[in-house]
Amino acid sequence: xxxxxxxxxxxxxxxxxxxxxxxxxxxxxxxxxxxxxxxxxxxxxxxxxxxxxxxxxxxxxxxxxxxxxxxxxxxxxxxxxxxxxxxxxxxxxxxxxxxxxxxxxxxxxxxxxxxxxxxxxxxxxxxxxxxxxxxxxxxxxxxxxxxxxxxxxxxxxxxxxxxxxxxxxxxxxxxxxxxxxxxxxxxxxxxxxxxxxxxxxxxxxxxxxxxxxxxxxxxxxxxxxxxxxxxxxxxxxxxxxxxxxxxxxxxxxxxxxxxxxxxxxxxxxxxxxxxxxxxxxxxxxxxxxxxxxxxxxxxxxxxxxxxxxxxxxxxxxxxxxxxxxxxxxxxxxxxxxxxxxxxxxxxxxxxxxxxxxxxxxxxxxxxxxxxxxxxxxxxxxxxxxxxxxxxxxxxxxxxxxxxxxxxxxxxxxxxxxxxxxxxxxxxxxxxxxxxxxxxxxxxxxxxxxxxxxxxxxxxxxxxxxxxxxxxxxxxxxxxxxxxxxxxxxxxxxxxxxxxxxxxxxxxxxxxxxxxxxxxxxxxxxxxxxxxxxxxxxxxxxxxxxxxxxxxxxxxxxxxxxxxxxxxxxxxxxxxxxxxxxxxxxxxxxxxxxxxxxxxxxxxxxxxxxxxxxxxxxxxxxxxxxxxxxxxxxxxxxxxxxxxxxxxxxxxxxxxxxxxxxxxxxxxxxxxxxxxxxxxxxxx
Amino acid sequence: xxxxxxxxxxxxxxxxxxxxxxxxxxxxxxxxxxxxxxxxxxxxxxxxxxxxxxxxxxxxxxxxxxxxxxxxxxxxxxxxxxxxxxxxxxxxxxxxxxxxxxxxxxxxxxxxxxxxxxxxxxxxxxxxxxxxxxxxxxxxxxxxxxxxxxxxxxxxxxxxxxxxxxxxxxxxxxxxxxxxxxxxxxxxxxxxxxxxxxxxxxxxxxxxxxxxxxxxxxxxxxxxxxxxxxxxxxxxxxxxxxxxxxxxxxxxxxxxxxxxxxxxxxxxxxxxxxxxxxxxxxxxxxxxx
Numbered sequence: 001x002x003x004x005x006x007x008x009x010x011x012x013x014x015x016x017x018x019x020x021x022x023x024x025x026x027x028x029x030x031x032x033x034x035x036x037x038x039x040x041x042x043x044x045x046x047x048x049x050x051x052x053x054x055x056x057x058x059x060x061x062x063x064x065x066x067x068x069x070x071x072x073x074x075x076x077x078x079x080x081x082x083x084x085x086x087x088x089x090x091x092x093x094x095x096x097x098x099x100x101x102x103x104x105x106x107x108x109x110x111x112x113x114x115x116x117x118x119x120x121x122x123x124x125x126x127x128x129x130x131x132x133x134x135x136x137x138x139x140x141x142x143x144x145x146x147x148x149x150x151x152x153x154x155x156x157x158x159x160x161x162x163x164x165x166x167x168x169x170x171x172x173x174x175x176x177x178x179x180x181x182x183x184x185x186x187x188x189x190x191x192x193x194x195x196x197x198x199x200x201x202x203x204x205x206x207x208x209x210x211x212x213x214x215x216x217x218x219x220x221x222x223x224x225x226x227x228x229x230x231x232x233x234x235x236x237x238x239x240x241x242x243x244x245x246x247x248x249x250x251x252x253x254x255x256x257x258x259x260x261x262x263x264x265x266x267x268x269x270x271x272x273x274x275x276x277x278x279x280x281x282x283x284x285x286x287x288x289x290x291x292x293x294x295x296x297x298x299x300x301x302x303x304x305x306x307x308x309x310x311x312x313x314x315x316x317x318x319x320x321x322x323x324x325x326x327x328x329x330x331x332x333x334x335x336x337x338x339x340x341x342x343x344x345x346x347x348x349x350x351x352x353x354x355x356x357x358x359x360x361x362x363x364x365x366x367x368x369x370x371x372x373x374x375x376x377x378x379x380x381x382x383x384x385x386x387x388x389x390x391x392x393x394x395x396x397x398x399x400x401x402x403x404x405x406x407x408x409x410x411x412x413x414x415x416x417x418x419x420x421x422x423x424x425x426x427x428x429x430x431x432x433x434x435x436x437x438x439x440x441x442x443x444x445x446x447x448x449x450x451x452x453x454x455x456x457x458x459x460x461x462x463x464x465x466x467x468x469x470x471x472x473x474x475x476x477x478x479x480x481x482x483x484x485x486x487x488x489x490x491x492x493x494x495x496x497x498x499x500x501x502x503x504x505x506x507x508x509x510x511x512x513x514x515x516x517x518x519x520x521x522x523x524x525x526x527x528x529x530x531x532x533x534x535x536x537x538x539x540x541x542x543x544x545x546x547x548x549x550x551x552x553x554x555x556x557x558x559x560x561x562x563x564x565x566x567x568x569x570x571x572x573x574x575x576x577x578x579x580x581x582x583x584x585x586x587x588x589x590x591x592x593x594x595x596x597x598x599x600x601x602x603x604x605x606x607x608x609x610x611x612x613x614x615x616x617x618x619x620x621x622x623x624x625x626x627x628x629x630x631x632x633x634x635x636x637x638x639x640x641x642x643x644x645x646x647x648x649x650x651x652x653x654x655x656x657x658x659x660x661x662x663x664x665x666x667x668x669x670x671x672x673x674x675x676x677x678x679x680x681x682x683x
Numbered sequence: 684x685x686x687x688x689x690x691x692x693x694x695x696x697x698x699x700x701x702x703x704x705x706x707x708x709x710x711x712x713x714x715x716x717x718x719x720x721x722x723x724x725x726x727x728x729x730x731x732x733x734x735x736x737x738x739x740x741x742x743x744x745x746x747x748x749x750x751x752x753x754x755x756x757x758x759x760x761x762x763x764x765x766x767x768x769x770x771x772x773x774x775x776x777x778x779x780x781x782x783x784x785x786x787x788x789x790x791x792x793x794x795x796x797x798x799x800x801x802x803x804x805x806x807x808x809x810x811x812x813x814x815x816x817x818x819x820x821x822x823x824x825x826x827x828x829x830x831x832x833x834x835x836x837x838x839x840x841x842x843x844x845x846x847x848x849x850x851x852x853x854x855x856x857x858x859x860x861x862x863x864x865x866x867x868x869x870x871x872x873x874x875x876x877x878x879x880x881x882x883x884x885x886x887x888x889x890x891x892x893x894x895x896x897x898x899x900x901x902x903x904x905x906x907x908x909x910x911x912x913x914x915x916x917x918x919x920x921x922x923x924x925x926x927x928x929x930x931x932x933x934x935x936x937x938x939x940x941x942x943x944x945x946x947x948x949x950x951x952x953x954x955x956x957x958x959x960x961x962x963x964x965x966x967x968x969x970x971x972x
Binding site for chain 2: 011013017146147149150152188283299304310311348349473
């Protein structure tokens with residue numbers, strides 16, 4: 001059976017994008033072939049930095065025939081009294097070249113019609129493919145597109161050649177200024193510039209001869225094997241990350257390991273500095289021995305062994321030069337204790353309206369002073385950590401490697417003789433940077449991180465920098481997401497609204513200043529996204545719990561999870577349906593104190609008794625943050641509420657009785673609102 | 684390749700043979716070769732254009748008082764513009780490396796994603812940093828926009844870091860050790876200048892005066908634009924850009940101010956670009972130089 005090959009030859013694709021595009025290409029072709037009724041047995045995807053390819057094996061010679069039922073005239077029109085075809089039916093038959101014997105009767109709705117089965121013979125694959133290929137290329141989800149020639153076509157990087165083969169034949173495909181051919185290209189430096197293919201099946205082997213490994217899995221294996229060899233031979237442990245591995249696989253057509261060493265006297269540099277240097281200068285794999293950095297690193301050259309050792313020399317020279325820079329910075333940095341650097345923060349503008357970084361530090365300290373008793377941490381140590389947490393911004397190392405902010409603060413705090421907890425808190429205070437980042441572990445670190453993020457968000461919003469659309473110059477969404485993630489994942493019970501109100505006096509009075517309510521609103525808005533995206537909370541449940549604004553954010557998640565777990569219960573559905581009525585009738589009424597002796601009807605007293613029972617259980621459960629138990633205590637109220645609404649007329653003439661009834665219902669409503677506005681639930 | 688000047692001459696030779704106009708550095712201070720009118724204006728409009736030149740590029744924040752082997756307040760870029768880019772542009776570029784004496788098959792050359800943009804010029808492009816044995820030697824960009832105007836045809840810009848390539852070729856560890864000519868070292872020409880300008884940019888520049896200079900240059904650029912004098916307006920735009928960089932190095936610009944400064948310069952650049960296109964329409968200039 002025929003084989004089909006499509007190769008899109010490009011200039012170097014970004015390492016992490018190539019696999020995404022290749023997968024999309026495979027998916028598009030697989031679906032397009034199926035939609036075009038072209039069966040196939042197997043579809044393989046290949047990619048390197050310079051090519052995206054799909055090889056289809058066992059492809060059908062031609063499309064399957066298309067059999068469609070076509071509707072003709074209604075029976076009443078198409079058949080005469082004797083059941084013979086009328087002129088209308090004969091015309092219908094002529095159109096499709098069919099005879100009266102082919103007609104079938106079929107009902108559509110109330111009416112019966114004449115139908116024909118029409119068969120369109122399938123076209124050969126070679127006639128279908130030319131249109132499919134340009135569509136496939138245009139369908140690829142490029143993160144960003146560019147133009148490179150007069151055709152004006154756009155892609156992630158320039159497309160320079162196309163191979164499109166159906167068995168031994170070139171499929172006539174055009175894209176932009178290119179015409180497909182059978183000529184691929186070998187490795188840029190170690191293969192032929194032009195490499196003709198006689199058939200799709202030889203794609204992988206021909207490329208291998210031309211020093212290109214088309215299969216990314218195989219390249220990943222080569223890379224990992226090389227690292228493992230270093231691990232065994234040197235008794236070290238490779239410090240991999242997904243991103244590092246992905247970058248190396250994505251950058252090379254034939255990964256060839258080059259092991260480098262750097263002088264052991266650089267090992268007195270802090271481990272994060274060494275890692276930052278190795279990560280920055282190209283894509284080197286760092287190694288550790290017994291948890292300490294080892295003086296070796298692994299780079300990958302594309303194509304061939306570094307026989308003369310020039311590449312290794314080059315790598316080592318680059319790494320050594322950067323380590324020497326780093327050491328120079330580090331040694332300068334430690335000359336000045338961290339605490340003495342804090343005053344220099346006055347010289348670093350944080351934001352024109354919000355002052356210097358020093359001013360920010362003062363606000364963070366104020367927030368920390370309020371947090372310490374809430375979290376039961378040592379206020380003095382927390383304040384010290386807050387005082388010092390930004391001081392590393394004045395160090396050379398952090399200016400050179402901004403990603404080491406915080407990390408170096410911890411190192412320098414320790415060298416300056418600060419207490420261990422303080423050093424640790426400084427090192428942790430930027431965590432989590434994103435929703436998926438690591439969390440601070442020490443309790444001081446958690447408190448400091450919370451205070452720092454809250455200040456960032458509050459400051460920006462109070463001066464009116466509320467992110468809109470894609471505009472978020474201060475990164476406030478990310479900061480707020482990180483803050484909320486911290487609260488939810490560390491299960492922090494803290495009322496952020498109280499904190500916001502208390503802290504708002506520390507922000508400058510500006511004309512046009514937003515009020516603290518805007519900060520609260522923004523945080524709840526971010527929480528709404530996080531509940532949905534990170535915790536899979538259904539939309540209606542999120543709306544129900546968020547209907548009652550609170551500053552204690554963890555409670556929203558726990559309430560939402562309780563509601564989710566009781567989702568199927570009939571009693572919940574019943575209460576949810578009654579809820580709106582309960583809310584609407586009491587909407588103008590503020591009071592919740594009522595007198596049972598004013599109750600007139602048995603239904604009132606029954607609901608009251610049930611309410612008393614439920615309230616006790618529910619309040620206790622709420623206090624213990626056991627929202628499932630609280631809900632379970634409240635759900636039995638559904639029935640008596642239902643009976644109440646059936647029998648009791650609330651809005652009676654007698655003002656006293658009416659007010660008493662409304663107060664009672666309001667009290668009932670408030671109890672439910674401890675969980676949320678259940679009327680939002682979709683039942 | 685023995686000396687720094689040999690490297691420049693070899694590149695001149697190579698790109699001359701590719702039909703480039705060998706241009707000169709432009710005599711107004713700028714942060715990169717892209718700001719040279721031969722690039723800024725040369726990329727605009729429909730006519731083909733190939734140009735190559737050395738550009739001494741001033742970046743006040745990169746100064747290190749002459750104490751860093753490679754980080755410099757002023758470094759030399761070798762800039763090539765090819766409009767429209769030929770389909771074998773990557774091979775042409777690699778050919779230039781071979782021409783200056785880099786044996787590609789003995790080293791490691793990678794094209795690593797790096798999309799370039801200049802918010803002040805209202806310009807962006809797509810491309811790579813080129814790494815030689817994991818040292819960055821070239822920025823390779825397909826310009827898509829310049830002065831806020833979509834380019835048609837697009838241009839390729841090649842920006843070689845001459846000091847880095849020379850360090851590689853001469854096997855030294857610091858730019859200051861490079862031989863500029865057979866008997867003059869790079870450091871003899873540049874070291875004291877690096878030191879003095881670092882002191883000026885980081886410590887001494889008078890913030891108020893420099894702000895005033897910025898405003899004067901901006902006003903002058905606007906006046907020129909109103910008079911339809913695109914090229915003088917562009918010179919003053921370049922002054923603005925450099926003065927902004929000095930203020931930035933001096934630590935005198937906050938996050939919010941930065942945005943507004945950049946927007947002011949971008950507005951001038953846009954107006955210059957538009958004015959130049961108008962000139963082309965009136966057929967009063969073919970290219971720029």
